[in-house]
Structure formats: C-alpha cells, structure tokens
Amino acid sequence: MPETSAPARLSVRKTYKLFVGGAFPRSESGRTQLVDGDNVALASRKDARDAVGAARKVQPAWAGATAYNRGQVLYRVAEMLQGRRAEFVALGVPAAEVDAAVDRWVWYAGWADKIAQVHGGANPVAGPFFNLSAPEPTGVVAVIAPASFLGLVSVIAPAVVTGNTVVVVATTPQAAITLGEVLATSDVPGGVVNVLTGRPAEIAPWLASHDDVNALDLTGVDDPELAADLERAAAGSLKRVIRPTTTPLDFTGDPGLRPMTALLETKTVWHPKGF
Template sequence: MAARVAGTAWRRTLPKSTKAMEPAPVRLSVRKTYKLYIGGKFPRSESGRTFVVDGDNVALASRKDARDAVVAARAAQPGWAGATAYNRGQVLYRVAEMLEARRDEFAALGVPADEVDAAIDRLVWYAGWSDKIAQVTGGANPVAGPFFNISAPEPTGVVAVVAPAGLLGLVSVIAPAVVTGNTTVVLAAGPQVAVTLAEVFATSDVPGGVVNILTGKYAETAPWLASHADVNALDLTGVEQRELAGELERAAAGTLKRVIRPSAGGTDFTADPGLRPMTTLLETKTVWHPKGY
C-alpha cells in the first residue's frame, strides 16, 4: 500500500507538458467586406476596387457594375410586375419580418432603435397598399357613347434611385417603387447599412434583380444611370448638391425619363409619406371597350 501511495505522489509531481504551458492562440475575427448586390447575388466590383469606410472594406462600383445592375433589373421587371399585388405585399411584409429579426445588426452599425422601428413600420405600411393603390388611382371613366372606358395604373419599369443616407431613407425610396411593380437600381450613401439591408432583401423572398444596390461615388456612377436608355425613371432624393442634381436631370432628359427632384429643404422621412411616392412611379393605361347589346 505504501508503494502505491508513493507512486501516486510521484506521478502528481511530474511537470506539465510543454504543450499545456503554451499560451492559447488569439482568434482573429473574420473581417466583413461589403460587396455590391446585383441580381440577387453579392459580387465584388468588376473593377476590383474598394474603399474604406469606418475601417470596413466597401466595394467601389464602376460604370460596368451600373450596367450589370440595369440588366438585372430589366430582366426581373416583367415577372415582378406580373405578380399579383397581394403577392408583392406579402413579400414586402416578409422584408419587414426579417428586418425585425436583424435589428441588432443595424444597432451595431449605429442605427437608432427608433429609426429601425420606423423603417419596419414603413415597410408594413407600403405592404398594406400593394393591393389597394390600383383601386385608388384607377377606375371606370364616364364617356359619351356605348363604351367602357377604364383607367388602370401600371409600373413605370426600371427606376434608378440616388438614395439618401440612413435606413429609414433607404426604405422610404425603395419600398414605394417595388410595391407598385417597378424594379430598382439603388446608389447607396451609407454602404454598411445599405448592404446589410440588401442581405435582408436576399433572405426575404424578393426575386433577384428587383432590388440592386451599388456602393461608391454618386458623381461617378449616377450620370451613367441618368443617361441609360433602359432606365425609365430617376429618383434624385438623396442628391444634396444642386449642381449634380441639375446635371443628372439634364442627362435624363435625353431619354425622356421621369425625374423625381430632391426637396429644396430636404425630406422628412418620419412624416406620413402619402401616396405620392407610389403614384409618381406609375403610368396610367386607359382601355376603351364597346358595350354589348
């Protein structure tokens, strides 16, 4: 028994292994690179360029990226416009659900909690209008003669948006465009928030190409979208420089685009948006049909 105890004591006094004495390795977290969002995917810029924002690498969109985004938006537009208004409302409501689930990510990016709440509520509000806007803006017209005369709203098509900074501003310019059947190419001011919102769209049943988000310099990519022949409307809400807004509007005139001008005193996105953001991006189709006897 004494020998066994002595042996036990001897084993307890053995030195620790060298491996156990080594310090634990320090784990480096994976650094996120904020990419573009085109056609439902997250590519890097075709130019390979990036720029740094608050220590994060962000893709710097090029003219070719803008063209690719327009191609994706045009390809998605017929299917999105052909979906039922109820379905578009369901999809937009799903975006609100996913934004609610990822609110902590936006808080980590510095977005105030009340702004996240307002953005979620704004999405739900527009989702509710999806199957009602046609009833408000369309209808049967009185005519002299044996005809039915019916006016019905249709989406304008592909809308290029120079977006304002902030989550609520982004949602307030994207939602009215897509809920009415348009597709969008968005130039985003706050890249981290915009690309994180793109991740919400990508996981919310939004078909690829309905929303495309580019990050970079407005002055570099916006002129190509303004003059692009396959873009039907141009929203300049996020343009703060009056000179740049004028240049973009003149470029858009060459292809007869519909232009939404920025408000002189800025836009209060916390106010009731009303129907104008939706109706501005709708065309009215009027159909005549003879009455039977």
C-alpha cells in the same frame, strides 16, 4: 510559466460587396474604398450597366406577380428586417429608425393591392363604352439614395411595391448592403433591388443617361448642380424624374402617395358595350 487567460476569440469580419441580380459580386473594377475600417466595393459604370440589366430582366415577372404576392413579399422583408434589428443598430442606425424602417415596409406592403383602388377606376365617358384606368409600373428606376437608413427604405419600397425594379446608389455602404442581405433572404426575386455602393457623382450620370432606365429618383442628391445635370441627362430618354426636395429631408411622417404615383403610368382601356 506565467499564467495566461485564454486569448479573446477573434471575430470574423463581413466583406461588403455589391448586391446585383440577387448575388453579391465585387465591383468589376476591382476597386474598394475604406469606410469605417471596412474595405467596401466601389461600384463602376459597368457595375451600373450590369445592375440595369439585372433590373430589366426581372421587371416583367415582378410586375406580373399578383399584387397580393408583392405585398406578401414586402411584409416578409419587414419580418426579416425586424429579425436583424440588432445588426443595424450595431452599424450605427438608431434603434428607433430601424423600427420606423420596419413599419415603413409594412406600410408599403399594404399598398400593393390598394394603390390601384385609390389611383385608378372607372371613367363615366359619354358613350356606350366601358372605360377603366389602372396604374402600371413605369419599369426600371434608378435611385440616388439619401444617407439615412429610413430614407433608403423610403425610396426603395414605394418603387418596388408598385412593380418597378430598382438600381440604388447608396452612400452608406454597410447599412445598404446589409439591407441587401435582408432582401436576398425575403423572397424578393433577384434583380428587383440592386444596390451599388460608391460615389453618386461618378455612377449617377451613367444611370441618368442610360436609355433602358425609365425613371430617376434624385431624392438623395444634395448638390443642386449635380441634380440639375442628372435631370438634363435624364431628359434624353424622357425619364420620369423625382427631384430632390428643397426642404431638409424628413422621412418620419406619412409618405403620402406621391412616392408611388411618380413611378406609375396610367393605362386607360376602352371597350364598346352592346348586345
């Protein structure tokens, strides 16, 4: 008998499904697309509907958690993402970008209990009244994510740290769903972040016109005509819209407050003062 070395061990492949309501379902449509050799789920409008339902269901509880608690949860995301750094690198995300994404989660974790302090406060009205303005989340945010991993984190984190819940349409399925796995193991309540992998041009219109979505982030839309169409659809229920930038996308700098404030409502409370 000819001498043979032991056969190389066959690896177990991961199945990339959707991330909705804290679980990883297949698309109800049964469709997949081939991306880099993997059959990844191709989400449908009904998946979008289910994702909005999941996001809406958990939104009051997520917004009702203390800011401190939300900050802790986001910091936990950073910890878990750091632990799976190699996995993202293996998926082709540059190591420096994974590191930047970890730091981005840390940055936003710190905002949880500070955004109200720099974006709200007492108003000295001319009368015997206590008058205080404080930010509150707008609700459910639909996000068309940019292709880069740091971009993906940079659109999700500001939405959720402020108490919103999100439905993300991602075009980089493996990294996005792996991020979903990070979130699923980070004390983030199921439904706070929902990830749909598929074609934005197919799903986004359903999200843009969905009456139970409060805001639409078009950062990842690179087709100006599609962006305009989506903004028009969003006008139907007066969604808050974040338009795509006109300059090339760059997520490496200080994001500033706008990604958060764009998804906040300001509530002002009046109360008389008197013995």
